[in-house]
Each structure stands twice: as C-alpha cells, then as structure tokens.
Amino acid sequence: xxxxxxxxxxxxxxxxxxxxxxxxxxxxxxxxxxxxxxxxxxxxxxxxxxxxxxxxxxxxxxxxxxxxxxxxxxxxxxxxxxxxxxxxxxxxxxxxxxxxxxxxxxxxxxxxxxxxxxxxxxxxxxxxxxxxxxxxxxxxxxxxxxxxxxxxxxxxxxxxxxxxxxxxxxxxxxxxxxxxxxxxxxxxxxxxxxxxxxxxxxxxxxxxxxxxxxxxxxxxxxxxxxxxxxxxxxxxxxxxxxxxxxxxxxxxxxxxxxxxxxxxxxxxxxxxxxxxxxxxxxxxxxxxxxxxxxxxxxxxx
Amino acid sequence: xxxxxxxxxxxxxxxxxxxxxxxxxxxxxxxxxxxxxxxxxxxxxxxxxxxxxxxxxxxxxxxxxxxxxxxxxxxxxxxxxxxxxxxxxxxxxxxxxxxxxxxxxxxxxxxxxxxxxxxxxxxxxxxxxxxxxxxxxxxxxxxxxxxxxxxxxxxxxxxxxxxxxxxxxxxxxxxxxxxxxxxxxxxxxxxxxxxxxxxxxxxxxxxxxxxxxxxxxxxxxxxxxxxxx
Numbered sequence: 045x046x047x048x049x050x051x052x053x054x055x056x057x058x059x060x061x062x063x064x065x066x067x068x069x070x071x072x073x074x075x076x077x078x079x080x081x082x083x084x085x086x087x088x089x090x091x092x093x094x095x096x097x098x099x100x101x102x103x104x105x106x107x108x109x110x111x112x113x114x115x116x117x118x119x120x121x122x123x124x125x126x127x128x129x130x131x132x133x134x135x136x137x138x139x140x141x142x143x144x145x146x147x148x149x150x151x152x153x154x155x156x157x158x159x160x161x162x163x164x165x166x167x168x169x170x171x172x173x174x175x176x177x178x179x180x181x182x183x184x185x186x187x188x189x190x191x192x193x194x195x196x197x198x199x200x201x202x203x204x205x206x207x208x209x210x211x212x213x214x215x216x217x218x219x220x221x222x223x224x225x226x227x228x229x230x231x232x233x234x235x236x237x238x239x240x241x242x243x244x245x246x247x248x249x250x251x252x253x254x255x256x257x258x259x260x261x262x263x264x265x266x267x268x269x270x271x272x273x274x275x276x277x278x279x280x281x282x283x284x285x286x287x288x289x290x291x292x293x294x295x296x297x298x299x300x301x302x303x304x305x306x307x308x309x310x311x312x313x314x315x316x317x318x319x320x321x322x323x324x325x326x327x328x329x330x331x332x333x334x335x336x337x338x339x340x341x342x343x344x345x
Numbered sequence: 346x347x348x349x350x351x352x353x354x355x356x357x358x359x360x361x362x363x364x365x366x367x368x369x370x371x372x373x374x375x376x377x378x379x380x381x382x383x384x385x386x387x388x389x390x391x392x393x394x395x396x397x398x399x400x401x402x403x404x405x406x407x408x409x410x411x412x413x414x415x416x417x418x419x420x421x422x423x424x425x426x427x428x429x430x431x432x433x434x435x436x437x438x439x440x441x442x443x444x445x446x447x448x449x450x451x452x453x454x455x456x457x458x459x460x461x462x463x464x465x466x467x468x469x470x471x472x473x474x475x476x477x478x479x480x481x482x483x484x485x486x487x488x489x490x491x492x493x494x495x496x497x498x499x500x501x502x503x504x505x506x507x508x509x510x511x512x513x514x515x516x517x518x519x520x521x522x523x524x525x526x527x528x529x530x531x532x533x534x535x536x537x538x539x540x541x542x543x544x545x546x547x548x549x550x551x552x553x554x555x556x557x558x559x560x561x562x563x564x565x566x567x568x569x570x571x572x573x574x
Contacts, residue, residue, distance in 0.1 A: 124476075124477075127477060128477050128479065130477075131474075131477040131478050131479075133548075133551070134547040134548055134551075135547055135548060135549070135550040135551055136547070138551060166474075166477075166478070166551060170474075170554065170555060170558075173555075173558065174558060177558065177561075177562055181565055184569065203456075203459055
C-alpha cells in the first residue's frame with residue numbers, strides 16, 4: 045500500500061516535473077489532487093508500460109525530476125539569463141493574473157491557480173510603478189480641483205510626493221513579503237505545513253494584489269468623503285481577501301493563536317498602507333470657507 | 346643558414362624578404378592586409394576641417410529627427426545609433442521644465458536634475474525590461490530610440506511655453522491639453538514603430554506599456570508646468 049502511494053506521488057511529480065522547484069514541491073502535490081487528478085489517473089490507465097517502468101525505477105525518476113527542476117533556474121545569479129527566468133510570462137498570462145487578483149473567489153488560491161510555479165517580477169514591478177505615478181498625479185489633481193477658483197492659490201506640481209510614494213509602495217511590496225516569508229519559514233520548522241510558498245511567489249501575490257488600488261486611487265480624485273471611503277473599503281476588501289485566501293492554507297495547520305496573529309498582521313499592514321496613502325496624498329477636502337472662526341472641514345484626515 | 350632558409354621557405358616565405366636595416370621605420374613597412382582601409386579613413390578625418398566633422402554628426406542627428414517626425418519602419422535609427430540627439434533633447438526639456446529657484450518658499454516644480462534623472466533612468470529601466478522579456482535590440486539602440494522619440498514632447502513644451510505667454514486661463518489649458526495629448530501619443534506611436542519588431546510576438550504589449558507610462562509621465566510634467574510669477 046505504501047509502495048502504491050509512493051508510486052502515486054512519484055508519478056504525479058514526474059508529470060509536473062518541469063515546474064517543480066524545491067520549495068513548492070509540496071504545493072504542487074496539493075494542487076494536483078485538487079484540480080487535475082482525473083487527468084493523471086487517465087494517463088496512468090492508458091500508459092501501463094510507462095508506469096511499470098517508473099515503478100521499477102524510482103531512482104531514475106528522482107534523478108530525472110531533479111534534472112528537470114534544476115533546468116529552470118540553472119544559470120548562476122550573476123548572469124543575465126538568471127534574471128530572464130523571472131520575466132518568462134506572456135501578455136495573456138499577465139492579464140489573467142491581474143484579473144484574478146481583482147476578483148478573488150473563495151476556494152481559488154491565487155498562487156496555485158494563476159502563478160503555478162512561474163512567478164514573475166514583471167507584474168509586481170510595473171504595477172508598483174504605475175501605482176506610484178497614479179498616486180502622485182491624482183493627489184496633485186485632487187488638490188488642484190479643491191482649490192479651483194481660489195485666486196490666491198498657485199498650482200504647484202509637488203515633485204517630492206513622487207519620491208515619497210515610490211519609497212512607501214516599493215518598500216511595502218518588497219519588504220513585507222520578505223518579513224512574511226521569514227515568518228512562514230520559521231513556522232515551517234515548528235509545524236509541518238502542506239502548503240509553503242517561495243519568496244518570489246509571495247512577492248507576486250503582494251504585487252498583483254496592489255492592482256486594485258489603481259482604479260481606487262483614480263476615484264479618490266472626486267472630492268467627496270463618502271466616495272473616497274467607499275472606494276477605499278471596496279479596494280481593501282478585494283485585495284485583502286486575495287491575501288487572506290492565499291495565506292490561510294499556509295498557516296491554518298499552525299496553532300490557532302499564531303495563525304490568527306499572522307493573518308491579522310497581514311491585513312493590518314494592508315489597511316495601514318491604504319489609509320496612509322490616502323491621508324498623506326489626498327488630505328485636503330472641500331475647503332469652502334476660509335473664515336478663521338468657522339473651519340468647516342478638517343484639513344487632514 | 347641557406348639550408349635553414351630553404352627548408353622554411355614555404356611557411357615563412359615573406360619573412361625572408363624582410364631586410365632588417367636601421368633606415369626603415371617600423372610602421373610603414375609592415376603589410377597588414379585587413380586594416381589598411383580603415384586606417385586611411387581615420388587618418389583622413391584628422392585632416393578634414395572641423396566644420397566637416399561637426400556637420401557630418403549634425404546631419405546624422407538631423408536625419409534621425411526627420412525619421413521620428415515621420416515614423417516608418419526603417420532601420421536607420423537602429424543601425425546608426427547615437428546618443429547626441431537624446432542628450433540634446435533631454436537637456437532642452439529639462440531646462441525648459443525647470444521650476445522655481447531654490448530660494449522661493451514653494452516646493453516648486455521639478456528641478457533640472459530630477460527631469461534629467463527621470464528621463465535617463467526611465468529609459469534604462471525600459472531597456473532592461475525589454476531585454477529581460479527577450480528582446481533582441483541592443484542596449485544603446487533602445488536608449489537611442491527612446492531618447493529621440495522625446496522630440497514631439499519637447500516641441501509640445503515649446504508650444505506650451507508660448508501659449509502660457511499669452512495667459513494661463515482655461516482656454517490656454519485646453520490648448521495645452523490637446524497639444525500635449527497629441528504629442529504624447531505621437532511619441533508612443535513612433536517609439537513603438539521602431540521597437541516592436543525586435544520583441545517576441547506574445548509579449549509586445551508587455552514591452553509597449555512601460556513606454557506608454559514613461560511618455561505619459563513626461564507629458565504630465567509638460568502639461569502641469571506653470572511658470573514662476
């Protein structure tokens with residue numbers, strides 16, 4: 045029986061061997077059981093000769109798996125080809141990943157469904173760059189619209205805001221995944237988890253989850269409080285649920301307190317980023333009456 | 346000695362003809378079969394008047410400007426790349442975009458260094474992106490194309506400055522908006538026409554989008570320029 049289950053595991057690994065890497069071999073096993081198991085069963089039935097060979101030769105199978113998994117990123121890290129493996133995506137794949145992050149569905153894990161052992165750096169980098177410029181531009185526009193018609197106001201394109209926005213967003217998109225990956229790695233030594241993510245996959249999830257903020261930030265130009273808070277809440281729910289749905293399988297086998305603490309920390313950092321950006325860049329609302337005795341709206345949220 | 350020479354004649358036939366004498370200077374006598382034409386060329390550019398040298402480079406730059414104005418799928422821009430044109434355009438644009446001086450209280454617009462850094466750093470990042478996605482264009486060719494295609498935006502900047510001389514109300518804003526939008530689309534279209542052929546087929550949109558973002562940001566800086574009172 046154990047030989048049979050070993051054979052099952054080995055055969056499935058060979059089927060996905062070209063995508064397997066050290067960290068996420070376990071994740072590969074989980075996804076195959078969920079989605080593609082019928083396909084592999086069919087393969088097994090129609091290819092009895094080949095399966096017999098693999099049963100005979102587990103060592104050769106392991107060697108081949110090692111070889112194929114090593115082929116993916118075999119270039120040393122100081123060559124250009126190494127970094128090219130992180131940009132191995134096509135247009136439709138990027139589109140699917142962005143749409144998948146905008147519309148999360150319970151039960152569909154973003155990593156297993158869209159990333160599938162091919163994490164890319166294109167999406168996170170350019171989504172962050174777009175978000176930085178959109179925040180700076182829309183912050184300027186919203187200030188301009190608020191002060192429209194006031195003769196004493198001279199429009200100044202505040203260039204410093206771009207630098208601050210860039211620092212904030214890029215550190216969120218790269219340092220928080222680093223910390224989360226470290227925490228998950230530490231918990232993995234204490235509790236055996238079935239699902240574990242590599243650092244690049246975590247960066248991918250965080251990068252693509254920021255995509256929902258781009259339309260939300262554009263909506264923040266409208267200088268009405270209700271519209272702004274509505275859009276921020278919707279954006280937070282969508283992107284927060286992407287993160288929660290992705291990381292819950294990785295922590296649910298842990299002690300309940302630790303699991304809850306990690307999830308709360310993830311959501312809290314996300315909320316902090318959104319509210320912080322809104323507070324810093326879109327801080328002026330309708331300043332209607334500049335009379336000193338009756339300040340209508342607070343100038344900073 | 347003669348026997349040694351005879352036995353070696355087929356291999357070192359030319360060597361035996363060289364007479365080692367103190368009168369013959371070394372550089373004139375050695376026959377290098379390949380390098381002579383280029384040596385003649387380089388020698389002649391040292392001889393020609395400076396005006397010819399400068400005019401040759403200026404014509405090359407000017408021809409590339411014309412290629413940007415009427416973008417066709419020609420490879421002249423890519424083949425003979427140079428960075429003079431981009432440098433000229435970048436310095437002109439940065440000088441015109443320079444905001445208030447340091448001693449004014451307002452934060453001001455972008456300073457010269459900021460515009461310069463954005464243009465060059467942005468071009469480098471876009472080039473790296475296209476090479477990482479598997480593009481076959483070389484690094485400096487891509488920098489050359491991106492730099493030359495800033496020209497419509499520089500022209501738009503000049504037009505905006507002239508329009509702002511007439512006033513800064515709503516009408517002038519609408520005129521500036523139309524001009525900047527037209528020139529930004531022209532820039533993107535021109536650079537796409539040059540760059541897109543060297544990219545793998547399924548990733549063309551992935552390469553074009555950063556170029557779009559780059560010219561959008563520069564266009565935004567041109568549009569929101571307000572002169573210091």
